[in-house]
Amino acid sequence: xxxNLYLFLAILSAGxxxxxxxxxxxxxxxxxxxxxxxxxxxxxxPYSLMAILFCYCFVSVNFSKxxxxxxxxxxxxxxxxxxxxxxxxxxxxxxxxxxxxxLGRIF
Numbered sequence: 722x723x724x725n726l727y728l729f730l731a732i733l734s735a736g737x738x739x740x741x742x743x744x745x746x747x748x749x750x751x752x753x754x755x756x757x758x759x760x761x762x763x764x765x766x767p768y769s770l771m772a773i774l775f776c777y778c779f780v781s782v783n784f785s786k787x788x789x790x791x792x793x794x795x796x797x798x799x800x801x802x803x804x805x806x807x808x809x810x811x812x813x814x815x816x817x818x819x820x821x822x823x824l825g826r827i828f
Contacts, residue, residue: 799817
């Protein structure tokens with residue numbers, strides 16, 4: 722197959738797949754009533770994802786070798802305190818990322 726045709730078909734199929742994924746919920750839930758399972762996911766999935774991300778971020782930290790996970794732990798403390806204080810997820814994640822990057826350069 723021609724390389725240009727292959728690229729065109731790959732981009733076209735990715736675009737169609739993305740459009741279907743984006744439009745399907747609006748088509749399925751057009752009446753505005755969500756099933757109980759979707760409401761359950763809406764309520765508990767963000768906390769589950771945060772726990773998974775927490776474990777994923779700390780699994781590769783070597784606490785027995787310098788800097789002993791110090792940038793990660795300090796960033797976690799900054800994120801937690803900012804979120805408790807301001808109750809703004811975007812602010813706490815942004816400033817926690819900035820603190821982590823600065824500490825990563827220092828250590």
